[in-house]
Amino acid sequence: MNILLIEDETDLQEVVKESLSKEGFLVETAGSFQEGLKKISFYDYDCVLLDIMLPGGDGLRILEKLKEMDKSENVIIISAKDSVDDKIKGLNLGADDYLTKPFHIAELNARVKSVLRRKQFDGKNTLECANVKVDINEFTVHVNDQLLSLNRKEFDILVYLMSNRNRLISKSSLAERVWGDYMDDADDFEFIYSQMKNLRKKLKDSGAEIKITAMYGMGYKLEA
Amino acid sequence: MKLHNYTLKYLAVALLSVIMLWGVLFYIHIKEQIGESLDRNLNNYKLDFIQAAQKDSAVLTQLFVSGDVYHITEIPEEEALTIRDTYHDSTISMDGEDVSARKLTSAFSLNNKYYKLELTTSTLEEESLIKNILYGIIGLYLALLLSILFINNLLLRKLWRPFYSIIGQMEKFHLGRNTQVTTADTSISEFASLNETITSLVARAEDTFSSQRQFVENASHELQTPLAISLNRLELLLENESLSDDAAMSVTQVMKGLERLSRLNKTLLLLTRIENNQFPATTTVNFNDLVQTLISEFEDLYQHRNITVQIEKAKQPLLFSMNEDLAATLLVNLLKNAIIHNIDNGKITINIQPYKFEITNTGAAEPLDTTRVFNRFYKNSANKQSTGLGLAIVKAIANLYGLSADYTYRHEQHTIAILFPRK
CATH class of the missing domain: 1.10.287.130 (Signal transduction histidine kinase, dimerisation/phosphotransfer (DHp) domain)
Known part of the structure; x- marks a missing residue:
C-alpha cells in the first residue's frame, strides 16, 4: 500500500515516514502545495496524509482537486489548527479523518489502518492477529472462534494495540486514545494498569496467542 | 466627595463670613443712622414742646404725647445752667412691660422759671427694623447659597462632563x-x-x-x-x-x-x-448533565485510588450561557484537582445549586494559601502530577465570564466554589 504525505515540516515528514514504513507502507512525501498537487495528479495512492497549512496554498484545495479528478484516495487531514471550523470544512470536502498536531505516531498508525480497512473490506471493519479476531463495528472479540467478552476500555486498548502490533505504545498515547483528551494530565497513568491487568488475564485465560508486555515503564507492546 | 460639592462647601464657608462681616457692618451703620435720627427726633420734640409751652403753659402738666413720655420738673437756676442736652439709652414701662427707649435730658426756662425736661421715646420700632434687616441678611445668604448651588451644579456638571465620561470609562477598563x-x-x-x-x-x-x-x-x-x-x-x-x-x-x-x-x-x-x-461561541450549558458525563470519564482515575464521589444536586439545574468547551475545561480542572490532590480512600463531594458549583475534597491536612491558590505554578505539594496550572485555568475561565472562584478550608476538607451571577 502506498501513502502520500503532504507536509512541509521535514522533521515530521521523516518521523512519519519511518514509522509508517515499519508498518510496511510505501511512503512518498511532498513538501509543498504544488508538489502535492503534482503527485496526486500523476499517481494513485491508497491514503493521503494532508497538512492543510502548506506553503504555496491551502491544503483544502488539494482535497477539492482530488474530488474534481474523481479519485478515491482516503484523506486524513493533519493540522495544527484544532479549530472545529476547519475540521468540519475538511470532513465536508470528503476527508476521511482529521488529526490534530501534535499527535502520537501510534495514533496516526491506527487512523491510517482504520481508514484503509474501511476501504478494503467494503465496510467490514475487522482486525486479525494470530488467533484473535476483532470486529470493530460489531464490538466483538473472538479467540479461536470463541467469543471473548471485554468491557469498553479493554476493547479499545486491544484495538489500539492490535493496530500497532509489535510497536511501542506509550502510556500517554494509550490514555489519550482510550480515556480521552482529559486524561493527558495524569503523569504516571497508574489507572491504566488495572484495566491492562484485566485484559491480559482475559486474553491468557482464553488461550490467545498474543502477548502484551510492559516496556520500561513507558508503555506497552503487543506481540504475536 | 464630589467636586461640585467640594467647591460648594468652600463657597458656603467663604460666603458666610463675607456676608456675616457685611451684615455686622451694615447693622452697625444702620443702628448708628437710626440712633442719630432718634436723637434728632427727640431734639425736634423738645423744641416743639418748648414752643408749645411758650404758647400755652398747660402742656407742662401733660405727660404723654403720642407715645413719648415727657417728664418736667422745676429746678433752680444754678442746676439748670449745668444741664446740657444729653442722650442715653433707657427703658420705659409700656403696658406693664419694660421696653428699651432713648432718653433726652434737657433744661429750659419759661417765664423766668427753670425746668428740667426728660423726654423718653420708645425705640421698639427701630429694634424691629434692625431685626428685619438681620432676617433679610440671613435670607439673602440662603438665597445666594441656593442659587450658587444651582448654578454650580448646572455649570460644573456641564463643564466636567468630559471628565466624568472618561472616569466612567476608566472604571470599566480592563487590560486585555x-x-x-x-x-x-x-x-x-x-x-x-x-x-x-x-x-x-x-x-x-x-x-x-x-x-x-x-x-x-x-x-x-x-x-x-x-x-x-x-x-x-x-x-x-x-x-x-x-x-x-x-x-x-x-x-x-x-x-x-x-x-x-x-x-x-x-x-x-x-x-x-x-x-x-x-472561545467566542456560547451555548446554554447544563452543568448538572456535564458534570455527570465528565465524572464517568474520570471513573478509572479515582476508583484506582479508591476515592468516593458524591453528587448533591438541587432540583433546579445550574444553567449558564458560556462556551461549551470552556465549561468542560472548567469542570475537568476542578475534578482533576480534587482527584490529584486527594488522599487514597478519600472523598469528593460535588454540590450543584442553581447559582453555585461547589467541589469539596479530602487532602492535605492544612489549608492552602488562599491568596495564591489560583496563581500560576502555585504548588503546595511536591505532587508530580500537578502542573500548578489547573486552578489558574479555573480562575481564568471564571474571570472571562465574570464568575467568582473561592477557596475555603473547613473540617480538613478543601472546597472550591464557583459562584454564578443570579439573573
Missing part, C-alpha cells in the same frame, strides 16, 4: 479586553489633553499587553511541534531492538520529561487562549 476609549469633543484644553493622554495610554497598554500575550501563544505554539517530533523520534528509538536496557531506561526518562514539558506547554497555550478570549 481590548476596550476602546471613546472621548467626547471638548473645547476645554485641559480635558482635551486628558482625553488624548488617556487614549494613547490605553492604546499603548493594550498594545503591549496583547503583543506579550501573542508572544506567549506563539512561543507555546512553536514549541509544540519540535516537542512532539522529539517524542516521536524517541518512541521510534525505543523500538530499536539493538538498544540496551540501560539506554532504553534513559530514553524513557527523557521521554517522561518531554511529555511533562509538552503537557505544561499545552496547558499554557490553553490558558493564553482563554485569556485572549478565543
